[in-house]
Amino acid sequence: MFSIPNPLHPAIVHFPIVLLLIGAAVAVVCVFVSGRHLAWVAAALLALGAAGSFFAVKTGDSAQESLGKLPPAIGTLVDAHEKWAERTEIVGAVAAVLAVVAAVLGTVSIWTRRRKRASGSDSIRSTAGWIAPVSLALTARVLTACVALTACFFVYETARRGGELVYAHGVGVKSAPAQTFGKTPAEND
Numbered sequence: 001m002f003s004i005p006n007p008l009h010p011a012i013v014h015f016p017i018v019l020l021l022i023g024a025a026v027a028v029v030c031v032f033v034s035g036r037h038l039a040w041v042a043a044a045l046l047a048l049g050a051a052g053s054f055f056a057v058k059t060g061d062s063a064q065e066s067l068g069k070l071p072p073a074i075g076t077l078v079d080a081h082e083k084w085a086e087r088t089e090i091v092g093a094v095a096a097v098l099a100v101v102a103a104v105l106g107t108v109s110i111w112t113r114r115r116k117r118a119s120g121s122d123s124i125r126s127t128a129g130w131i132a133p134v135s136l137a138l139t140a141r142v143l144t145a146c147v148a149l150t151a152c153f154f155v156y157e158t159a160r161r162g163g164e165l166v167y168a169h170g171v172g173v174k175s176a177p178a179q180t181f182g183k184t185p186a187e188n189d
Contacts, residue, residue, distance in 0.1 A: 008059045
C-alpha cells in the first residue's frame with residue numbers, strides 16, 4: 001500500500017537535485033549541438049527541477065515547523081540552508097524560463113532556415129533573414145547553460161548545508177530505541 005512519507009521534505013528534495021543537474025548537463029550539450037528536440041528536453045528538465053525546488057522549499061518550511069525549538073547554532077544552520085534553497089528556487093526558475101526561450105528561438109530558427117531553403121533563394125540578402133534567429137537561439141542556449149550551471153552551484157550549497165544538518169547534527173533524525181537494532185519486528189513485541 002502507498003503511504004506518504006513523514007516528513008515529506010527528505011523524499012521531495014532529491015527530485016529537483018537530479019532534474020536541475022541533468023537539465024544543466026543537457027543545456028550545456030545544447031550549446032554545442034543544435035537540435036530542436038534536445039533544447040526542449042533541457043527546458044522540460046529545468047522546468048520540472050524548478051517546480052520540484054518550489055515544492056522542496058514548501059516542504060522544508062513544514063519540516064522546520066515540526067522540529068520545534070532548536071538551539072541557536074542549529075537554527076542559524078537551518079536558516080542558511082533555507083536561504084540557499086530559496087536562491088536555488090529562483091535561479092532554477094530563471095534557468096527554466098531561459099531554456100524555454102532558447103527552445104522556442106531554436107525552433108523558430110529551424111523553421112526560418114527551412115522556409116528560406118524551400119523558397120530557393122540563396123542570395124546574401126535572404127541569408128541575412130535567418131542569421132538573426134540563429135544568433136539569438138545560440139545566445140539564449142549559452143545564457144541558459146550559464147544560469148543552469150549556476151543553479152548547480154546553488155543546488156550543491158543547499159544540499160551541503162542540508163546534509164550537514166542531518167549527518168553532522170542529527171536534525172530531523174528520529175532514532176529507534178537501542179534494543180530494536182538487529183531484531184525483527186516480531187522480536188521487538
